[in-house]
Amino acid sequence: MKHCNICHVDIKTNQKYCPLCHQVLEGEADPEYKELYPEYVPLRREVLPLTKKVILFMTLVSVLVLLAVNLLTWDGTFWSLIPIGGILYFWLIVRYGVLSKQNIAFKLALLTTFLVIILNLIDQNYGPIETRGWALDYVTPLAFLACNLAISVIIWIRRINYRDYIFYLIAILIFSLVPIILVLVTVINVAWPSIAAFGLAIFILLFIIFFFPKSIKEEIKKRFHL
Amino acid sequence: MGSVRGQKPWFPLDNAAKIFPEVSNRKETNTFRVQIELKEEVDPETLQIAVDHILDRFPMFKVRLKSGFFWRYFDHNNSPFQIEPLPNQVCGQLNPKENNGYLFKVYYRHQIIAIEMFHSLSDGAGAFMFLKSVVYQYLVEKGNKITPDNRILTNDSLPTRDEYEDSYRTYYNHKNRKHIPEKKAFGIKGTPIPDNYVGLISGTLATDKMLELARRYNMTVTEYLAALMMWSIYVTKIQFREHLKANQKPVKILIPVNLRRHFPSQSLRNFTNFLKTNMMMARENITFSEIVDTVKSQFDEGMKKSELIRKMSENVAFETNIILRSTPFFLKKFLLKIGYQMLGLSLNTMSLTNVGKVDLPESMRPYIDNVSAAVYSGKFNTVNCAIVSFGGKFKITFTRSIIETTIEREFFRHFTELGMAVEIESNYVEEY
Numbered sequence: 001m002k003h004c005n006i007c008h009v010d011i012k013t014n015q016k017y018c019p020l021c022h023q024v025l026e027g028e029a030d031p032e033y034k035e036l037y038p039e040y041v042p043l044r045r046e047v048l049p050l051t052k053k054v055i056l057f058m059t060l061v062s063v064l065v066l067l068a069v070n071l072l073t074w075d076g077t078f079w080s081l082i083p084i085g086g087i088l089y090f091w092l093i094v095r096y097g098v099l100s101k102q103n104i105a106f107k108l109a110l111l112t113t114f115l116v117i118i119l120n121l122i123d124q125n126y127g128p129i130e131t132r133g134w135a136l137d138y139v140t141p142l143a144f145l146a147c148n149l150a151i152s153v154i155i156w157i158r159r160i161n162y163r164d165y166i167f168y169l170i171a172i173l174i175f176s177l178v179p180i181i182l183v184l185v186t187v188i189n190v191a192w193p194s195i196a197a198f199g200l201a202i203f204i205l206l207f208i209i210f211f212f213p214k215s216i217k218e219e220i221k222k223r224f225h226l
Numbered sequence: 227m228g229s230v231r232g233q234k235p236w237f238p239l240d241n242a243a244k245i246f247p248e249v250s251n252r253k254e255t256n257t258f259r260v261q262i263e264l265k266e267e268v269d270p271e272t273l274q275i276a277v278d279h280i281l282d283r284f285p286m287f288k289v290r291l292k293s294g295f296f297w298r299y300f301d302h303n304n305s306p307f308q309i310e311p312l313p314n315q316v317c318g319q320l321n322p323k324e325n326n327g328y329l330f331k332v333y334y335r336h337q338i339i340a341i342e343m344f345h346s347l348s349d350g351a352g353a354f355m356f357l358k359s360v361v362y363q364y365l366v367e368k369g370n371k372i373t374p375d376n377r378i379l380t381n382d383s384l385p386t387r388d389e390y391e392d393s394y395r396t397y398y399n400h401k402n403r404k405h406i407p408e409k410k411a412f413g414i415k416g417t418p419i420p421d422n423y424v425g426l427i428s429g430t431l432a433t434d435k436m437l438e439l440a441r442r443y444n445m446t447v448t449e450y451l452a453a454l455m456m457w458s459i460y461v462t463k464i465q466f467r468e469h470l471k472a473n474q475k476p477v478k479i480l481i482p483v484n485l486r487r488h489f490p491s492q493s494l495r496n497f498t499n500f501l502k503t504n505m506m507m508a509r510e511n512i513t514f515s516e517i518v519d520t521v522k523s524q525f526d527e528g529m530k531k532s533e534l535i536r537k538m539s540e541n542v543a544f545e546t547n548i549i550l551r552s553t554p555f556f557l558k559k560f561l562l563k564i565g566y567q568m569l570g571l572s573l574n575t576m577s578l579t580n581v582g583k584v585d586l587p588e589s590m591r592p593y594i595d596n597v598s599a600a601v602y603s604g605k606f607n608t609v610n611c612a613i614v615s616f617g618g619k620f621k622i623t624f625t626r627s628i629i630e631t632t633i634e635r636e637f638f639r640h641f642t643e644l645g646m647a648v649e650i651e652s653n654y655v656e657e658y
Contacts, residue, residue, distance in 0.1 A: 004650075007635065008642040009429070012651040019427050019652035020635035034336045037426070037653035038314045101323050222236050222301070223294040226551050 002027040013037065059087055082126065085118050105151045105165035109172050112147040116140050136182065137190040141197035144176035148197070152204055166208070166219050176201040235302040237286075240392035241542050242496040243346035247291060247298055248562045250319070250344070252422050253627075254604040257317045258612070260353045260581075261340035262361050263595045268334045269368070274309050276363035277332050281307055283381050284356055286390055286494055287347055290327030293555055303327050311335055316424040316625055316653060317602035320344045332360065337595065339364065349498040350581050350599060350612075351484050355379060356494070358586065365593055375587035388492035394542050397489045402532060403539035411478040411575045412507070414463060414608045416628025424603055425655035427634050428623040429648050430596065431641060436620045439644070443518055446525075448580040451613065451622075452479055452503050453521040455578055457514050458636040460507045468508045479503045480574040481528075484582075488534060499537050501528025502574060572606055579612045586616070596621060603627040609634075629655075 002011040002025040004018035011018065013036055014029050063084055070080035092114050097107050116139065123135035151169045179194035188194055208216055239247075250256045281288050288307075289300035305326035312335035320329055320342065329344040330353075339361055343353045355378075362378045374380045419425060440450040456477055464473045485497045503521050527533065544550065550558065584597045597616040600623045603609060609626045624634045638648050 001649075007639055007650075009638060009648040009650045012430075012649050013654070015652060015654070019650055020631055020638060022631075036336070036338070036651060038312060038335065040314050040423075040654060222292075222299055224296060225238055225294060225299065226296055 001030060059091070063087060077126065079126070082122055085122065089114065089118055103165065103168075104154060105168040108147050108150055108154075109168040112143050112172070113175070116143050133189065136179075137188055138193050141176065141179040141193040144172055144179070145193075145197040145200055147172050148176060148200055148204060166212070166216060167223055169204070169208075170220075173201045173205055236289075236299050237390060238297055238299050238392075239346055240496045241394040241538075241545050242349075242498065244297070244545060245562055245566055246344065246346045248559050249566045252319050255317055255319045255602045256345045257320055257342050257602050258345065258350060258353070258579075259317055259340055259342045259600040260350065260357050260597075261338055261599065262357060262597050264337045264339065264361070264593055265595050266593070267336060268339055268364075270309065270311075270334050272367045273332070273334055273339065273360075273364050276367045277307060277309055277360055279367075279381060280356075280359050280363040283359065283379055283383070283385060284494070285385050287328075287330060287356060289329070289347075291322050291329060291346070296551065296553075296555055296558070298555070307332075309334060312338060312340060314423075314653065316426045316600055317342060318422075318424075330356075345496070348494055349482070349484075349496045350579060351486060351498070352494040352496070354581065354584065354599075358584075361594070362590065365590065370593065372589040372593075373587055375589070377585055377587050378590075386492065389494045391491065391493045392495065393485065393489065393491040393493040393497040394538055396491070397485075397535070398539040398542040399535050400539060400543060402536050403543045404536060405540050408569075408573050410475055410572050412459075412464075412473065412475040413572070413606055414459070414575060414628070414633070415472070416608055416626075416630040419627055419629055419655055422627070423655055425626045425629070425631070426600060426623065426653040427626075427631060428598060428600075428621055428651050429638050429641075430651075431620045431622065431646060431648055433615050433618050433620040435646050436615075439646075445518065445522060448481060448578075448613075449521055449525050450518075451580070451611075452481055452525075452578055453514070453518045454637060454640060455479055455576070455611065455633075456503060456505060456507075456517050456521065458633050458640070459575065460512055460517070462632040462636050464507045465510075465512075468510060470508075473508045474506075476504050476506045478574045480577040482577070482579050483529070483534065485534065485538070488531065499534055500577075501525065501533075574607065576607050577601060577610045579610075581612065581614045584614060584616045591617065595619075598623050600625050 002015065003009070004011060004021065004023060005026055006023050007018055007020045009018070009020065011025055014033060015025060017023060018025055066080040066083055070078065093111060096102070096110050100107060116135075119135040119139050123132055123139075148169070151165060151172060155165045155169065176197045179188060180198040182188045183191050183194045246256045285302070286300075288303050290303040290305075292299055292301045303326070305328075307326065307328055309332040312333040320331065322329060322344075325331065329347045331342045333340040333342065339357070341353055341357050341360070343356075347353075348356070358377075359379050362372065362374060362380060365372055374382075436447060440447045443450055443453075445453070456479060459477050464477075467473055480500050480502055482498045482500045485491065485499055486493070489497075491497050501524070503524050505517065505520050550561070553561065579599065579601055581599050586594065594616065596619045597614050598621040599612040599614050601610040601612050603625045604627055608628045609624060612623045612625075614621050614623075622637075624637075626634075638650065641648050
């Protein structure tokens with residue numbers, strides 16, 4: 001066993017220097033000794049990959065170019081915000097759709113909600129007055145309908161995990177009730193997409209209530225405990 | 227499936243656990259390690275079988291962390307658990323997304339069986355209960371004839387509701403919950419070790435000599451070591467530099483108190499509180515006996531039952547506040563983070579955990595060489611200390627996130643100057 005003659009301590013591990021005072025140690029190392037602590041392996045910290053850097057660089061440049069062109073050829077509208085919104089949505093897909101380790105129901109619900117918000121913003125601010133409202137009339141209910149259908153199919157196929165997914169399904173179900181209210185207060189003029197979305201939502205809700213009643217109650221208790 | 231009859235397969239985090247998931251990252255990992263060194267080489271395959279068996283007895287650890295709309299909660303985890311070889315990193319970050327969602331790891335290396343656990347799951351006492359059961363099961367699987375003697379939880383008994391309990395909620399008193407504001411503490415500065423590595427220096431002393439030494443000052447071992455730690459900090463960091471601005475803050479050492487010894491709780495989840503030694507050291511000629519007196523009176527004060535209940539109730543009252551409770555989780559996350567930044571770590575200089583004597587059945591003792599523990603060290607609490615005694619071996623383990631080892635040196639030299647034999651081991655971080 002090695003010994004430090006300054007600190008007067010025995011050193012159990014195979015040190016060259018005293019851990020306490022960093023002096024050279026006396027004595028011979030025990031050849032039978034089994035290393036208690038593993039070798040130091042430097043962490044391989046993930047550096048930002050080149051492709052990500054290139055895409056990020058291109059994104060920033062194109063956003064700046066779009067803004068510059070828009071301002072230099074000013075015609076009264078901020079048209080550049082539409083492609084910038086598109087680019088932003090691309091990054092949301094990359095961040096929450098591809099790279100995120102969340103479950104797929106969460107990704108679908110989140111990305112659908114973002115898409116609906118972006119398209120509604122575009123609809124409200126651009127284009128001639130008479131064609132406005134397409135996002136609210138068609139896109140919003142139909143996007144929720146598609147999302148409902150997708151999550152239900154996923155739950156149907158991967159039944160093992162349905163407890164996690166049901167929460168997001170319920171969230172989207174509640175969202176798809178919004179267009180029907182808007183139809184009733186005549187903000188939405190084309191009724192059939194909203195009615196279709198509402199119909200599917202009610203159908204799925206009834207299906208869940210009849211066939212998974214216990215898990216639903218339990219899941220709601222878990223997720224909403226105060 | 228390992229859940230207690232009548233017990234829900236999920237449960238909310240206990241009072242102390244709620245803060246940790248929000249404030250943990252690569253630097254502040256909030257994990258700790260408990261470890262038992264056997265006298266024979268550990269066989270990983272047998273250990274895996276033992277862990278798989280015994281995990282059904284500990285349903286409160288067989289969980290994954292999930293977030294709800296208001297709070298996080300633990301949900302039953304059905305995925306398989308995998309043991310791993312001991313890494314060089316001590317108390318590294320436990321990423322719940324990896325590791326099949328489990329918030330603890332079981333490591334093996336030569337004679338060592340170690341568990342690293344995220345603090346949300348349990349405290350040191352709970353982790354030691356689990357480790358003892360794992361080692362017991364391992365020795366049984368190896369074909370050894372040993373008996374649990376009611377000191378170890380084995381598969382022969384069923385998990386009870388009491389073991390699940392959030393004991394803070396059971397024993398708090400809403401009348402005694404005054405909040406006493408605190409001053410920021412002196413922080414030990416140093417050069418950070420690269421890659422968020424943690425250096426570990428562990429010293430083994432003789433238990434009886436240690437007890438004798440503490441008795442000489444008419445103190446308990448924890449009190450004595452806390453006083454010695456204050457002294458080491460004073461000598462290495464403050465003495466002759468009293469005028470510096472950084473030294474004008476009080477040195478505060480956080481000492482966790484196992485509340486199971488003060489309340490009849492069986493809980494395997496968090497049930498710890500703490501007391502703090504607190505002393506302004508920015509003056510000349512502080513003597514060791516002066517520190518001894520201060521520490522002793524502060525221990526007497528902090529160990530009072532009413533004081534323990536007050537600290538506990540303060541936290542529970544914060545948690546049960548209706549405004550905080552009804553804030554959606556994504557906002558609450560930020561509130562907790564900000565609150566912890568302002569109040570949490572900067573209020574203590576370091577933590578000193580005395581796990582105490584590890585109680586094992588007589589028949590198991592011959593198989594075990596030594597027992598130790600370690601606590602993570604982060605950005606503010608750069609040096610921490612954990613103490614465990616088993617049989618004649620008294621192990622003091624320092625972990626640090628800075629390169630300098632001056633406090634450790636001063637601390638251990640104190641014992642060698644008194645003529646005690648000290649055996650040091652280190653995980654080589656200082657040689658890189």
